[in-house]
Amino acid sequence: MSSQVDHPVVIALPPAGQPGRFEGGYTDLFELICPDCGDHSYLDYSEVPSRLQWLRGPRPLEAALAAYHKHIGQACGVG
Numbered sequence: 001m002s003s004q005v006d007h008p009v010v011i012a013l014p015p016a017g018q019p020g021r022f023e024g025g026y027t028d029l030f031e032l033i034c035p036d037c038g039d040h041s042y043l044d045y046s047e048v049p050s051r052l053q054w055l056r057g058p059r060p061l062e063a064a065l066a067a068y069h070k071h072i073g074q075a076c077g078v079g
Contacts (some may be wrong), residue, residue: 003066005061006035007035007036008032008033008034008035008036008068008071008072009032009033009041010030010031010033010061010064010065010068011027011031011033011034011041012027012028012029013027013031013058014027016028027058028060028061029057029058029059029060029064030057030058030059030060030061030064031045031055031056031057031058031059031064032055032059032064032067032068033056034052034055034073037052038052039052039055040060041054047079055067063071
């Protein structure tokens with residue numbers, strides 16, 4: 001992902017091998033990115049610490065939104 005955000009956000013995952021390319025559509029999985037916790041949308045999943053990988057997901061949409069609402073309701077100390 002090339003765009004940066006400064007607040008928690010849920011993003012759709014592109015199919016493997018097509019990062020950032022809309023032409024191929026998206027998977028049914030989503031990630032929760034929280035810059036306040038040290039995660040950034042430009043980082044690959046493998047580049048973030050395990051505590052942020054757990055927060056990030058991936059999850060189906062309903063679970064990602066539930067994790068988002070839970071996360072923004074608490075301080076950014078994951079876990």
